[in-house]
Amino acid sequence: MSLLLNPKTYGPNFLMSEFNTNNIVRFENVGLRYGFGPEVLQDIYFELAAGSFHFLTGASGAGKSSLMKLMYLAMRPSRGTVSLFGRDIATTPRSELPALRRRVGVVFQEFRLLNHLSAFDNVALPLRVAGVRESELKGQVEELLAWVDLKNHMKARPPTLSGGQQQRVAIARAVIARPRLLLADEPTGNVDDRMAYRLVHLFEELNRLGTTVVIATHNQQLVDRLGHPEIRLSGGQLRLLERSDKTRQSKIKPGGRPIAPFDPEVLDYL
Amino acid sequence: MFFRRTDIALDQDAHARFLPVLIAFMVYLAILAVAGIMLLQHSMDRWNRGISGTMTVQIMSASKSDAGGTDRAINDALGVLMATPGVLNAVALSEDGTLDLLRPWLGDLAGQADLPIPRLIDVVVDPEAGVDTQALAARLAVAVPGSSLDDHRVWLDRLVRLLRTIEIIAMGVVAVIGLVTVGTVVFTTRTGLALHSEAIQVLHLIGAQDTYIARQFAGRALWLGLKGGLVGLVFCVPTLWAIGYFAKAMQIDAISQASLGAVQLTAIASLPLVVALIAMFTARTTVLKTLARMP
Ligand SMILES: Nc1ncnc2c1ncn2[C@@H]1O[C@H](COP(=O)(O)OP(=O)(O)O)[C@@H](O)[C@H]1O
Numbered sequence: 001m002s003l004l005l006n007p008k009t010y011g012p013n014f015l016m017s018e019f020n021t022n023n024i025v026r027f028e029n030v031g032l033r034y035g036f037g038p039e040v041l042q043d044i045y046f047e048l049a050a051g052s053f054h055f056l057t058g059a060s061g062a063g064k065s066s067l068m069k070l071m072y073l074a075m076r077p078s079r080g081t082v083s084l085f086g087r088d089i090a091t092t093p094r095s096e097l098p099a100l101r102r103r104v105g106v107v108f109q110e111f112r113l114l115n116h117l118s119a120f121d122n123v124a125l126p127l128r129v130a131g132v133r134e135s136e137l138k139g140q141v142e143e144l145l146a147w148v149d150l151k152n153h154m155k156a157r158p159p160t161l162s163g164g165q166q167q168r169v170a171i172a173r174a175v176i177a178r179p180r181l182l183l184a185d186e187p188t189g190n191v192d193d194r195m196a197y198r199l200v201h202l203f204e205e206l207n208r209l210g211t212t213v214v215i216a217t218h219n220q221q222l223v224d225r226l227g228h229p230e231i232r233l234s235g236g237q238l239r240l241l242e243r244s245d246k247t248r249q250s251k252i253k254p255g256g257r258p259i260a261p262f263d264p265e266v267l268d269y270l
Numbered sequence: 271m272f273f274r275r276t277d278i279a280l281d282q283d284a285h286a287r288f289l290p291v292l293i294a295f296m297v298y299l300a301i302l303a304v305a306g307i308m309l310l311q312h313s314m315d316r317w318n319r320g321i322s323g324t325m326t327v328q329i330m331s332a333s334k335s336d337a338g339g340t341d342r343a344i345n346d347a348l349g350v351l352m353a354t355p356g357v358l359n360a361v362a363l364s365e366d367g368t369l370d371l372l373r374p375w376l377g378d379l380a381g382q383a384d385l386p387i388p389r390l391i392d393v394v395v396d397p398e399a400g401v402d403t404q405a406l407a408a409r410l411a412v413a414v415p416g417s418s419l420d421d422h423r424v425w426l427d428r429l430v431r432l433l434r435t436i437e438i439i440a441m442g443v444v445a446v447i448g449l450v451t452v453g454t455v456v457f458t459t460r461t462g463l464a465l466h467s468e469a470i471q472v473l474h475l476i477g478a479q480d481t482y483i484a485r486q487f488a489g490r491a492l493w494l495g496l497k498g499g500l501v502g503l504v505f506c507v508p509t510l511w512a513i514g515y516f517a518k519a520m521q522i523d524a525i526s527q528a529s530l531g532a533v534q535l536t537a538i539a540s541l542p543l544v545v546a547l548i549a550m551f552t553a554r555t556t557v558l559k560t561l562a563r564m565p
């Protein structure tokens with residue numbers, strides 16, 4: 001597996017020749033450690049093609065949230081290169097990062113709603129930050145809140161909402177600005193199955209419109225039923241699971257290359 | 271845009287509540303100091319103008335045996351003075367007039383005949399004429415031995431030096447007030463940043479520019495600064511009035527007669543705004559500096 005994912009295997013010209021700006025996310029040889037602790041992520045190498053849909057799985061503590069944080073630019077890797085929308089984050093001027101972040105919608109694992117703001121204001125936040133006028137955003141926010149069944153809670157503050165309701169506010173906030181990349185960290189953890197499918201359906205709808213989606217989850221049933229390719233984290237390393245019964249074509253290219261030509265057996269193993 | 275709703279709940283910060291109180295106090299002190307500086311400058315101008323048009327000649331009274339000697343000396347001195355170009359007028363104070371001047375110091379003793387009371391001549395000169403006081407004093411000394419000419423320069427110079435010192439101290443007070451205000455705003459803003467780090471982090475990750483976040487703190491600081499500043503200004507009005515009232519009661523003409531012009535009053539009235547703007551820019555700079563450390 002490490003053979004497949006380690007770019008060193010392919011020689012020095014490999015990275016340049018394979019570089020593809022159609023990739024929404026690109027990790028090269030990324031490692032991450034907190035403080036002086038051990039590396040939580042090691043030698044991560046992957047690309048997410050535009051319009052792809054992946055589940056990110058792994059045991060609790062495997063590093064799913066950490067990988068997400070690197071993608072939504074909350075952290076910088078300890079080593080390696082992270083590129084977003086074709087831009088190497090390390091060399092992108094700081095003043096240009098907000099524009100990149102606005103194209104990423106995030107559902108945080110802990111929601112991170114602003115408790116003093118109403119559900120409406122929380123959802124409106126990405127639009128306001130982007131400078132959308134109040135008259136324009138009102139309709140959009142109301143429509144989306146209605147869609148996630150919160151029509152009657154628009155003025156409510158998050159602490160007065162149930163866990164599931166808060167989660168829907170968080171999801172609405174993540175998708176309101178129609179991001180090009182949607183990262184959802186355990187977005188269905190606090191809702192019942194019916195709502196979970198409904199929310200994933202929302203993500204699929206966005207995906208159909210062109211948004212690249214990554215959903216971190218440990219709900220294996222959900223993963224199995226929806227049949228999207230699965231990236232699994234374990235031992236700080238990343239593997240692509242693409243079982244033969246899945247009909248959808250994965251657009252992930254571990255190692256920046258199609259997997260098949262190299263070693264068909266690896267595919268089965270994964 | 272500053273008074274729009276904010277995404278960060280800065281209006282609920284208990285720690286920021288003392289900021290307007292402090293700014294009110296600072297503006298209050300600053301206005302008193304600035305008003306003091308303006309009054310001093312005003313007084314110095316006035317004294318300078320008033321005094322450079324006057325001189326005093328002092329003539330020792332002649333001995334008892336030489337009756338009329340004093341009057342002759344006065345006439346000689348008046349002759350020299352009136353012959354000097356630039357001298358507009360010279361009037362000798364009568365003996366009684368001189369005694370009246372001395373009475374507050376000497377009391378009834380001033381009436382005792384044995385005391386040799388010097389006589390004074392009030393001289394009015396054209397300040398523009400540039401009268402050479404040293405030459406005039408020399409000529410007077412020749413004509414009337416024992417006479418002396420006082421153009422009040424020494425006294426005025428000392429007074430001006432004293433007032434300048436007071437002025438510098440007042441300016442120092444204003445500078446310290448500015449520094450304290452800046453320091454307090456920096457502290458308040460830093461506390462606010464720490465208190466609202468979660469909201470700031472979220473705004474940051476959602477793609478807010480640093481200036482978007484800084485604007486909310488800056489707007490808040492401007493508002494708190496204006497509020498405090500206006501309170502300070504309001505409290506200054508009765509204070510300045512009271513100072514004027516007591517100055518009049520105590521016959522300190524320099525204060526009671528000095529009035530502040532429209533320019534000065536405008537400057538004083540705009541101090542709250544100036545302080546509020548300082549608070550605003552300080553808050554903005556502090557936030558931007560802190561945010562620059564975020565990834
Ligand atoms: N802020 C942090 N400081 C130190 N260690 C952390 C921090 N966040 C996560 N970790 C560690 O990193 C590892 C991966 O955590 P995380 O990314 O949250 O995993 P997951 O989301 O898969 O549960 C865990 O061992 C966790 O203890």
Ligand SMILES: [Mg+2]
Nearest residue numbers: 064065109185
């Ligand atoms: Mg997690």
